[in-house]
Amino acid sequence: MTLLAVEDLTVSLPTRRGWARAVRDLSFALDRGQTLGLVGESGCGKSMTALALMGLQPEGARVAGRIALDGEDLLTLDEADLCRIRGNRMAMIFQEPMTALNPLQPIGRQVSEPLRLHRRVGRAEAEREAVRLLDRVGLPNAAQRAHAHPHMLSGGQRQRAMIAMALACGPDLLIADEPTTALDVTIQGQILDLVIELVDERGMALILITHDLGVIAETVDRVIVMYGGAGVEEASSEALFDYRAHPYSQGLFAALPQIGLARGARLEPIPGTVPDLADLPDACTFVDRCPIAAGACRAAPPPPLAVARGHRARCIRLEEARNRSIR
Amino acid sequence: MAFFLLRRFGTLIGTLLAASLVVFLVLEVLPGDPAQVMLGVDAEPSTVEALRRKLGLDRPPVERYLAWIAGLATGDLGISYTYSVPVSELIAERLVLTIPLALIAMAMTVAIALGLGLYAASHHGKPGDWGVMAFGQLGIAIPNFWFAILLILYFSVHLGWFSAGGFPGWSAGILPALQSLLLPAISLAIVQAAILARVTRSAVLEVLREDFVRTARAKGLSRRQALWRHVLRNALIPVVTIMGLQFANLLTGTIIIENVFYLPGVGRLVFQAISQRDLIVVKDVVVLIAALVVVVNFLVDVLYAVIDPRLRTQR
Ligand SMILES: Nc1ncnc2c1ncn2[C@@H]1O[C@H](COP(=O)(O)OP(=O)(O)OP(=O)(O)O)[C@@H](O)[C@H]1O
Numbered sequence: 001m002t003l004l005a006v007e008d009l010t011v012s013l014p015t016r017r018g019w020a021r022a023v024r025d026l027s028f029a030l031d032r033g034q035t036l037g038l039v040g041e042s043g044c045g046k047s048m049t050a051l052a053l054m055g056l057q058p059e060g061a062r063v064a065g066r067i068a069l070d071g072e073d074l075l076t077l078d079e080a081d082l083c084r085i086r087g088n089r090m091a092m093i094f095q096e097p098m099t100a101l102n103p104l105q106p107i108g109r110q111v112s113e114p115l116r117l118h119r120r121v122g123r124a125e126a127e128r129e130a131v132r133l134l135d136r137v138g139l140p141n142a143a144q145r146a147h148a149h150p151h152m153l154s155g156g157q158r159q160r161a162m163i164a165m166a167l168a169c170g171p172d173l174l175i176a177d178e179p180t181t182a183l184d185v186t187i188q189g190q191i192l193d194l195v196i197e198l199v200d201e202r203g204m205a206l207i208l209i210t211h212d213l214g215v216i217a218e219t220v221d222r223v224i225v226m227y228g229g230a231g232v233e234e235a236s237s238e239a240l241f242d243y244r245a246h247p248y249s250q251g252l253f254a255a256l257p258q259i260g261l262a263r264g265a266r267l268e269p270i271p272g273t274v275p276d277l278a279d280l281p282d283a284c285t286f287v288d289r290c291p292i293a294a295g296a297c298r299a300a301p302p303p304p305l306a307v308a309r310g311h312r313a314r315c316i317r318l319e320e321a322r323n324r325s326i327r
Numbered sequence: 328m329a330f331f332l333l334r335r336f337g338t339l340i341g342t343l344l345a346a347s348l349v350v351f352l353v354l355e356v357l358p359g360d361p362a363q364v365m366l367g368v369d370a371e372p373s374t375v376e377a378l379r380r381k382l383g384l385d386r387p388p389v390e391r392y393l394a395w396i397a398g399l400a401t402g403d404l405g406i407s408y409t410y411s412v413p414v415s416e417l418i419a420e421r422l423v424l425t426i427p428l429a430l431i432a433m434a435m436t437v438a439i440a441l442g443l444g445l446y447a448a449s450h451h452g453k454p455g456d457w458g459v460m461a462f463g464q465l466g467i468a469i470p471n472f473w474f475a476i477l478l479i480l481y482f483s484v485h486l487g488w489f490s491a492g493g494f495p496g497w498s499a500g501i502l503p504a505l506q507s508l509l510l511p512a513i514s515l516a517i518v519q520a521a522i523l524a525r526v527t528r529s530a531v532l533e534v535l536r537e538d539f540v541r542t543a544r545a546k547g548l549s550r551r552q553a554l555w556r557h558v559l560r561n562a563l564i565p566v567v568t569i570m571g572l573q574f575a576n577l578l579t580g581t582i583i584i585e586n587v588f589y590l591p592g593v594g595r596l597v598f599q600a601i602s603q604r605d606l607i608v609v610k611d612v613v614v615l616i617a618a619l620v621v622v623v624n625f626l627v628d629v630l631y632a633v634i635d636p637r638l639r640t641q642r
């Protein structure tokens with residue numbers, strides 16, 4: 001059953017040189033309980049996609065397309081209705097636990113806030129529930145720690161509090177934007193395992209944004225590879241680790257061994273630099289760095305073409321890409 | 328927290344002592360005979376000598392300073408040379424005007440500044456924001472005495488709503504007394520409010536960019552809810568800092584404003600004491616004003632600790 005259907009999502013940002021499209025014609029669908037990974041180099045529009053899904057894109061940004069949550073198009077809702085959905089039916093975990101919590105409020109209060117907002121429960125009841133949530137996410141001494149301010153917690157503990165906050169109202173969809181990138185390597189794994197465990201336990205759908213291909217291989221059902229705001233390839237993670245159809249994905253995975261991919265395996269930079277958003281052509285976004293680009297690649301944005309069942313790539317030279325990858 | 332307060336209290340006492348020492352050095356020890364200054368260059372040497380003895384200027388400076396400090400601590404401030412009454416009485420009867428005036432002006436400043444600052448920040452880049460910025464610029468450019476004269480011309484002379492100056496005393500009733508303080512308080516407040524509104528605006532805009540505001544919005548808080556529940560308190564830290572500094576400005580402002588409105592307050596007392604060279608009064612009042620400023624800064628520090636838990640645990 002489809003929980004989230006995104007169609008032709010485009011986010012345009014006002015810049016001095018005109019509108020820059022940070023997300024272009026992104027389409028995907030996510031079932032209840034399914035997990036989706038978004039990967040790609042820095043600046044390819046992963047966070048912007050997440051924010052647009054939450055309706056929290058930067059001031060002045062234009063969002064077009066369709067974002068249907070349970071069949072209801074979020075882009076047609078007004079702000080008050082979106083407020084009723086955020087933190088309630090969809091929740092988000094951010095990358096920076098150091099700055100993503102209000103430094104002046106005890107964490108118990110911050111964790112209980114969505115409950116008070118969406119469930120209309122009293123303060124005492126909400127704070128009791130906050131303690132249960134903090135306990136569930138593995139914060140030691142949760143009852144006492146609920147009174148602590150963020151500066152008294154370690155990065156990992158703060159991220160646990162963030163997770164508790166996101167879970168408070170039992171959302172159907174959890175969006176985690178690089179939830180472990182800012183953490184100590186030793187606790188990255190613990191936090192990620194916690195997220196996966198909770199997603200399983202509560203049957204939530206998950207969109208996980210990460211740089212870590214090892215994490216992708218282990219944890220998510222499907223993957224979208226993004227480049228220059230476009231979803232250039234989408235497949236089940238097994239299929240993608242088996243075979244990359246798009247030249248960009250091929251470059252991205254090039255330096256990695258085919259099997260035995262461990263967590264912590266980082267994306268390898270591919271030759272050239274990511275061009276400025278405003279400079280990306282209204283064509284294939286990868287054309288300027290693509291080793292097999294042809295004239296036709298500059299004519300129009302490539303449509304998504306089927307590679308196999310449930311495996312699509314936005315490239316009109318799939319044949320050449322396949323030959324190249326075999327060689 | 329107790330340690331924090333204790334340390335700040337120590338700073339307070341230290342600052343007061345330093346201020347009194349500076350005042351004492353400038354007025355009594357640096358070259359220039361205070362008795363001669365008070366009596367003028369034409370005075371008879373015997374009169375000057377008599378005053379020197381009366382003021383105790385024949386005693387060594389260290390002894391005089393200690394005696395003065397002891398007097399300050401016990402409320403015995405000496406006898407005014409020009410008024411021939413205890414300085415403590417003189418100051419007490421002026422404080423009942425100046426303290427309420429300063430408090431009313433400060434309350435107005437905070438109310439106007441927080442209101443306008445929040446409004447401007449939440450309408451960032453829109454006409455309302457520009458309006459507040461323009462007011463801020465204007466308020467900073469206008470000297471308060473000039474604004475006071477404008478207020479008198481319009482509300483007292485033209486409309487006749489207020490008397491053009493003077494103070495009926497609290498015995499005349501609370502309302503008439505407050506009424507005579509209203510225009511002076513507005514004159515004092517407008518300039519400070521203009522500055523503080525700009526500070527508030529930029530502090531709020533700064534906090535609005537913080538990650539935790541995005542977190543708050545992701546929980547489902549509306550823009551307005553996030554502003555009140557998460558932004559305001561975080562923005563108060565710089566605002567409170569400036570408020571503390573402004574209180575000192577406000578007190579010096581009363582010297583001018585009380586003269587414009589003929590108000591018998593401490594500011595006017597300083598002015599008169601200086602023009603009559605009554606150094607005894609000048610010395611005491613300057614230390615008193617310094618004490619007020621230092622106490623307000625102490626309160627600001629306490630306020631920081633109330634606002635920001637990070638300061639409470641700091642050593
Ligand atoms: N507020 C903004 N105004 C204008 N451009 C922005 C804004 N925020 C982000 N961008 C641009 O949008 C593009 C996409 O940014 P986004 O944050 O989505 O990248 P990302 O894939 O999440 O990268 P990272 O891996 O570094 O987090 C980038 O080119 C970025 O420079």
Ligand SMILES: [Mg+2]
Pocket residue numbers: 046047048177
């Ligand atoms: Mg990002």
